Amino acid sequence: MAEIDVATNGVPRVRNCGAMEVHERLLRTDPRYVRARIASENAHFELTRLGLVNGRPDVTVIPTVVHVVWKTAQENIDEAQIRSQIEVLNKDFRKTNSDIGSIPGAFAALAGDARVQFTLATTDPDGNATNGITRTQTDKGSFTDDEAVKSSATGGADAWPTDRYLNLWVCSLDGGLLGYAQFPGGPAATDGVVIRNTAFGTNGTSAAPFNLGRTATHEIGHWLNLRHIWGDDGGGCNGDDFVADTPNAADANSGKPTFPHVTCSNGPNGDMFMNYMDYTDDDSMFMFTIGQVARMQACLSSDRPTIGVQDPIRPWPVVRRGARDFPVRPLQHLLLARGRQVAVDGIFGPNTEAAVKAFQTASGLASDGVVAAMTWARMIIAVSNGSTGSAVKAVQEVMKVRDPSPEAVKIDGIFGPKTEGFVRGFQQSVGLTADGIVGPITWRAMVSGMPSV
Numbered sequence: 001m002a003e004i005d006v007a008t009n010g011v012p013r014v015r016n017c018g019a020m021e022v023h024e025r026l027l028r029t030d031p032r033y034v035r036a037r038i039a040s041e042n043a044h045f046e047l048t049r050l051g052l053v054n055g056r057p058d059v060t061v062i063p064t065v066v067h068v069v070w071k072t073a074q075e076n077i078d079e080a081q082i083r084s085q086i087e088v089l090n091k092d093f094r095k096t097n098s099d100i101g102s103i104p105g106a107f108a109a110l111a112g113d114a115r116v117q118f119t120l121a122t123t124d125p126d127g128n129a130t131n132g133i134t135r136t137q138t139d140k141g142s143f144t145d146d147e148a149v150k151s152s153a154t155g156g157a158d159a160w161p162t163d164r165y166l167n168l169w170v171c172s173l174d175g176g177l178l179g180y181a182q183f184p185g186g187p188a189a190t191d192g193v194v195i196r197n198t199a200f201g202t203n204g205t206s207a208a209p210f211n212l213g214r215t216a217t218h219e220i221g222h223w224l225n226l227r228h229i230w231g232d233d234g235g236g237c238n239g240d241d242f243v244a245d246t247p248n249a250a251d252a253n254s255g256k257p258t259f260p261h262v263t264c265s266n267g268p269n270g271d272m273f274m275n276y277m278d279y280t281d282d283d284s285m286f287m288f289t290i291g292q293v294a295r296m297q298a299c300l301s302s303d304r305p306t307i308g309v310q311d312p313i314r315p316w317p318v319v320r321r322g323a324r325d326f327p328v329r330p331l332q333h334l335l336l337a338r339g340r341q342v343a344v345d346g347i348f349g350p351n352t353e354a355a356v357k358a359f360q361t362a363s364g365l366a367s368d369g370v371v372a373a374m375t376w377a378r379m380i381i382a383v384s385n386g387s388t389g390s391a392v393k394a395v396q397e398v399m400k401v402r403d404p405s406p407e408a409v410k411i412d413g414i415f416g417p418k419t420e421g422f423v424r425g426f427q428q429s430v431g432l433t434a435d436g437i438v439g440p441i442t443w444r445a446m447v448s449g450m451p452s453v
């Protein structure tokens with residue numbers, strides 16, 4: 001995309017991100033990733049279709065670990081530089097950045113609060129206190145986008161469990177590469193974001209024009225499933241970032257463009273080059289859009305259901321072979337809704353297990369036959385008044401458990417006023433917005449916190 005352009009002091013002059021190279025490599029080499037990407041996009045479209053763009057009800061706080069991988073003392077950046085980066089993220093992802101007023105008036109109303117915050121982890125994977133920073137001395141002068149920095153076997157640092165932590169690796173990178181990220185659905189061991197140490201934070205070794213911490217904002221946008229705003233089609237007008245409120249644009253913008261920059265007949269306002277997902281300088285990007293926020297929230301619901309979840313009262317339950325009754329019956333209805341043949345008998349036996357494994361394989365998940373957070377998040381189908389079919393029957397099975405009087409519930413697969421009334425009452429009783437729509441958050445509350453025999 002953008003040419004490699006490095007000043008004599010080794011600092012890139014033009015933004016260049018490796019996320020699409022990583023994406024294309026995984027598409028070529030990892031069939032499970034291909035299936036996971038399709039499942040991810042389908043889940044996003046399902047949520048968007050039902051208007052479930054609000055996502056998690058609260059601000060999501062993501063425990064973050066920074067792995068500093070260094071050879072020279074200068075590369076071993078100090079804690080102040082790391083903290084300055086977290087500060088930037090917490091402003092950019094909450095729409096409280098001080099340069100928000102620089103958005104051109106034509107786009108200002110589109111800016112969105114992503115409702116995501118980041119905090120350096122205070123507990124490590126073994127349960128010990130930590131400052132959320134690891135330091136690894138390496139004999140490698142610099143790294144590429146080949147993932148070597150993410151493994152101790154190849155001169156880097158191993159990831160902390162990627163279903164609980166956002167992993168950020170900070171190191172020297174070859175050529176003009178500022179950073180790269182892995183979209184949701186890739187291998188767990190490499191899930192996270194790599195950032196060049198001269199483009200990290202706002203002080204220490206950070207260097208203009210990438211010294212305002214926006215490389216991490218951009219890369220974490222990818223980690224939360226955002227695409228480049230121009231659609232990565234090599235300058236054409238057919239690429240899509242799968243977000244409706246970003247203008248169609250031809251190619252990456254770099255440097256400090258002047259408004260408006262019209263391409264792809266997108267006048268009079270032109271490209272949204274001040275978006276974090278373009279390639280402009282740090283001091284020239286100021287916003288995510290409301291549509292991008294919806295996509296990131298859909299990612300948290302469907303792709304990263306365990307990240308930043310602070311609510312231990314209502315986790316997704318873990319259901320495996322041998323389980324009986326609730327929530328096996330709702331699960332079996334959901335399997336039917338996903339096209340798997342299984343009897344609704346409330347017994348998690350070999351047939352149910354085989355159906356779960358087949359669903360997991362088709363969805364790009366580890367095929368272990370155990371239904372935990374990732375499998376639930378992929379399997380549920382959002383339903384509301386007017387919906388029909390097995391997913392509605394699954395909701396009605398939940399109703400039956402909570403109100404078992406025979407006249408109370410008919411498992412007919414028709415989401416009418418009675419089902420809606422139940423859903424609203426249930427939502428109210430557990431402190432959720434009583435909108436009558438069974439989306440990811442309501443599903444999680446429904447299948448958890450109930451007796452599982």
Ligand SMILES: [Zn+2]
Nearest residue numbers: 017019222228
């Ligand atoms: Zn990028």
